[in-house]
Amino acid sequence: MSNTPSLNALGQAIQPARTQIAADTQSLADYAQQAIHHVEAHAWCHIEGGSDQNLTLQHNRAAFDALRLLPRHLADLRHAHTRSTLLGHALESPILLAPVAYHRLVHPEGELATMRAAMALQTGMVVSTLSSHTLEEIAAAGQQATQDMGHGGGPRWFQLYFQPQREHTLALLRRAEAAGYTAIVWTVDASIKRSGFPLPYGVEAANLRGMPAPQHTSHLAQGPILFGTPLALQAPSWDDLTWLRAQTRLPLLVKGVLSPATARQAVAGGADALIVSNHGGRVLDGAVSPLEVLPAIADAVNVPLLLDSGVRWGSDVFKALALGAQAVLVGRPQLHALATAGMLGVAHMLHLLRAELELCMAQMGCATLADIGPDCLWQSPASRPPHKL
Ligand code: FNR
Numbered sequence: 001m002s003n004t005p006s007l008n009a010l011g012q013a014i015q016p017a018r019t020q021i022a023a024d025t026q027s028l029a030d031y032a033q034q035a036i037h038h039v040e041a042h043a044w045c046h047i048e049g050g051s052d053q054n055l056t057l058q059h060n061r062a063a064f065d066a067l068r069l070l071p072r073h074l075a076d077l078r079h080a081h082t083r084s085t086l087l088g089h090a091l092e093s094p095i096l097l098a099p100v101a102y103h104r105l106v107h108p109e110g111e112l113a114t115m116r117a118a119m120a121l122q123t124g125m126v127v128s129t130l131s132s133h134t135l136e137e138i139a140a141a142g143q144q145a146t147q148d149m150g151h152g153g154g155p156r157w158f159q160l161y162f163q164p165q166r167e168h169t170l171a172l173l174r175r176a177e178a179a180g181y182t183a184i185v186w187t188v189d190a191s192i193k194r195s196g197f198p199l200p201y202g203v204e205a206a207n208l209r210g211m212p213a214p215q216h217t218s219h220l221a222q223g224p225i226l227f228g229t230p231l232a233l234q235a236p237s238w239d240d241l242t243w244l245r246a247q248t249r250l251p252l253l254v255k256g257v258l259s260p261a262t263a264r265q266a267v268a269g270g271a272d273a274l275i276v277s278n279h280g281g282r283v284l285d286g287a288v289s290p291l292e293v294l295p296a297i298a299d300a301v302n303v304p305l306l307l308d309s310g311v312r313w314g315s316d317v318f319k320a321l322a323l324g325a326q327a328v329l330v331g332r333p334q335l336h337a338l339a340t341a342g343m344l345g346v347a348h349m350l351h352l353l354r355a356e357l358e359l360c361m362a363q364m365g366c367a368t369l370a371d372i373g374p375d376c377l378w379q380s381p382a383s384r385p386p387h388k389l
Contacts, residue, residue, distance in 0.1 A: 006040045006041070007040070007041055008036060008037055008038070008039060008040065008041055008044065009036055009039070009041040009044040009045065010036060010037070011041075012037070014037070014038060014039065014040055015037045015038050016038070017038055017107055017338075017339065017340060017341055017342045017345070018340060018341045018342075018345070019341070019342075019344070020341070020344075021341055021344060021345070021348050022034070025340070025341075025348070026352065027312075027313070027352060027356075028312045028313070028330075028333045028336070028337075028349060028352065028353060029312065031333060031336040031337045031340055031345065031349055032312075032332070032333070032336045034336070034340045035106070035335070035336035035337075035339040035340050037340075038106065038339040038340055039105070039106050039335075039339045040105075040200065042197070042198075042200075043105040043106065043200070046105075046197045047105070047106070047332060047335055048332070049282070050280070050281035050282055050285065051193070051194065051281065051282055051283055051284065051285040052285035052286075053285055054281065054285070055281075055285050055286055056278055056281035056284065056285050056286060056287045056289070057280070057281030057282075058281075059281070059288075059289050060278065060280070060281055060289045060290070060291075060309045060310030061310045061312070062289075063289035063291040063292050063310070064291060064310055064311075064312075064313075064315075064316045064319055067291075067319045067322075067377055068377065068378040069315065069318070069319070069360075069364060069376060069377065069378065070364075070375070070376055070377060070378045071363055071364050071365065072364065072365035073365055074365070075365035075366070075367055075371075076367065077362055077367050079367060080358075080361065080362065080366075080367040080368065081367075081368060082094065082354065082357060082358060082361070082368075082369060083368075083369075084326065084327070084369050086155075086273070086304055086306075086326055086327055087183055087251040087253075087272055087273055087304065088251070089124070089155040089182065089183075090152065091124065091154070091155070091327060092121075092122040092123070092154065093122075093123065093354045093357065094317060094321060094325075094326060094327035094328060094357075094369060095123060095317060095327065095328055095329075095330065095350065095353055095354060095357070096123060096124035096125065096126060096154075096155075096306070096327055096328070096329045096330075097114065097118050097123065097124065097125040097126060097329065097330060097334050097350075098126060098277075098280075098308050098329035098330060098331040098334075099126040099127065099128035099129075099159030099185060099187065099255075100128055100331050100332075100334060100335060101128045101129075101130035101131065101132075101205075102130060102131070102132045102199065102203055102205075103131070103132055103133075103334075103335065103338060104132035104133070104202065104203045105132070105199075105200070105203055105335075106335050106338050106339035107338045107339055107342055109342060109343065110131075110132045110133050110338075111127060111131045111132065111133050111138045111141075112133055112137065112138060112141040113338060113342050113343035113346065114334055114338055114343070114346050115127070115138050115141045115142045115145065115156070116141055116142075116144075116145040116343050117343045117344075117345075117346035117347035117350065118142070118153075118154055118346070118350065119142050119145035119146045119149060119153035119154060120145060120149055120347050121154070121347050121350040121351060121354070122151060122152065122153060122154045123154045123350050124154040124155040124156070124157065124327075125142070125154065125155075125156055125157070126157045126158070126159050126185050126329065127139075127156065127157070127158050127159060127181070128159050128161075129158075129159055129160055129161040129172060129205075129207055129208070130161065130205045130207075130208075131205075131206060131207060132203050132204065132205070132206055133206050134206045134207055135158060135172075135175060135176055135179055135181070135207050136175065136179045137206075138156075139156060139179035139180050139181065140179075142156045143180065155182055155183065156180065156181050156182060157181055157182060157183040157184070157185055157253075158172075158176035158179075158181035158183075158184055158185065159184075159185040159186075159187055159255070160172060160173060160176070160184055160185065160186050160187070160244075161187060161190075161191075162186075162191065162236040162240060163208070163211055163212075164212055164230065164234045165211075165212070166243075168208075168211045168212075169244075170247060172207060173244075173247060173248055175207075177248065177250065181250070182250065182251070183250055183251040183252070183253060183272075184244075184248055184250050184251070184252050184253070185253045185254075185255050185275065186241070186244060186252065186253070186254050186255065187255045187256055187279075188236070188254055188255065188256045188257075188266075189255070189256025189257075189258075189277065189278070189279050189283050189284075190256065190279055190282075190283050191235040191236055192226070192231060192232065192235055193282070193283045238265065238269060241254070241266065241269035241270065241271070242269055242270070245269060245270030245271075251272040251273065252270060252271055252272050252273075253271065253272065253273045253274065253275055253306070254266040254271040254273075254274050254275070255274075255275035255277055256275065256277050256278075256279060256283075257274045257275065257276055257277070257297065258276065258277075258278060258287060258288055258290065258293055259293065259297075260293070260296045260297050260299070260300035260301075261300075263276075263297045263300050263301045264300050264301060267301045267302075267303050271303065272303060272304075273303050273304040273305070273306065273326075274297070274301065274303060274304075274305055274306070275305075275306045275307070275308060275329065276290040276293065276294055276297055276305055276306070276307045276308075276325070277290055277307065277308045277309050277329075278290055278309050279309070280308070280309050280310070280331045280332065281309065281310075289309065289310065290307045290308065290309050290310075291307065291310070291319065291320060291323060294307060294320065294323045294324050294325060295323050295324055295374075297324070298323070298324030304326045304327075305324055305325050305326060306325060306326060306327045306328065306329060307320045307325040307327075307328050307329075308328060308329035308330065308331060309331075311328045311329070311330050312330075312333065313353075313356055314353055314354070314355070314356020314357035314358070314359060314360045315356065315360045316328070317353070317356075317357045317360075318357060318360045318361065318364065318366075318372060318376070319377065321369060321372040322372050322373060322374055322376045322377050323374065323377070330353070333349055333353075334346055334349065336349070337349035364376055
């Protein structure tokens with residue numbers, strides 16, 4: 001083993017997480033800028049990167065930036081709030097933490113710190129199959145935090161990746177149910193993706209101990225590349241949705257939907273809600289942005305829609321809701337905040353995003369989430385007939 005200290009992506013010594021929030025940290029963009037100092041270089045590239053040319057990664061942001069808001073003033077804000085219900089859960093705000101693997105890559109307390117912060121801010125968290133603490137440890141941290149805070153916390157959901165053997169998938173599902181998770185999020189867009197990020201010492205897929213390691217694409221010069229390999233042969237298909245639906249009574253969300261046809265089929269197969277997502281631009285480069293397809297999916301199905309990929313500002317949350325989402329999820333920002341300032345950072349990051357949403361709603365004249373709709377967006381006359389003003 002080498003004694004060379006690990007460096008961050010700037011070639012400098014990695015800084016430990018801060019114990020206080022710096023005064024200049026005022027947005028998720030600030031957390032993204034600061035986090036690079038606190039994360040080992042390979043882990044940073046793994047977290048930040050998209051696939052191939054990063055076309056989809058960049059397009060996710062461009063799609064939000066291209067939309068224009070059409071403010072209306074003098075609304076009565078005396079009873080304004082951001083509450084809603086989703087799949088029977090009360091949400092304080094329409095913002096959740098997306099499932100993100102291996103939080104211990106950026107902070108020793110990993111998902112335990114993220115969960116505590118989420119519960120303190122009454123925010124839902126979706127725990128990844130690939131978490132670096134066990135799903136039971138994370139659930140216990142969430143329960144404890146909720147008790148300590150003396151309020152309802154937020155929903156705790158479990159994200160499921162199918163395992164090569166069904167008995168292992170079922171074991172994960174049963175463990176999630178037993179640990180008190182209240183919904184299952186089945187991610188369908190990443191069963192086949194390039195991978196190969198070597199986990200550093202001390203970070204593991206804690207839930208998968210004793211299960212065979214997941215398959216990756218082959219790096220060999222000869223033999224099958226993908227087709228004909230176990231990765232392709234064992235990839236889940238629509239039959240697995242039927243099977244999964246029959247296994248659990250928990251609400252089931254399908255994550256990674258981008259086409260209206262997939263949305264219809266997922267709902268027909270028993271999905272209670274969909275997460276419109278391109279996995280933060282990490283899978284198929286060139287894929288459409290979730291924001292672009294959201295209206296078509298909202299037309300195609302009649303279940304709650306959530307959206308992620310590129311959400312960074314309160315106005316992004318607003319825009320997603322205006323186009324038909326009930327809630328959004330953030331991925332990378334939770335790792336940026338965790339790396340920069342641990343649990344405190346994640347809590348602060350969530351506070352900032354919620355504060356921006358409230359400010360945006362107020363400036364847009366929307367007292368509740370129900371007031372947010374397509375008429376809040378300016379549609380350029382060149383692209384569509386204008387809304388009645
Ligand atoms: C992810 N994502 C992800 N999704 C999932 O269903 N299970 C997982 O284990 C992971 N792991 C993961 C790791 C890292 C480092 C990233 C950045 C993302 C995808 C995640 O849930 C979400 O779809 C995107 O992160 C949303 O895009 P933004 O907010 O990062 O732009």
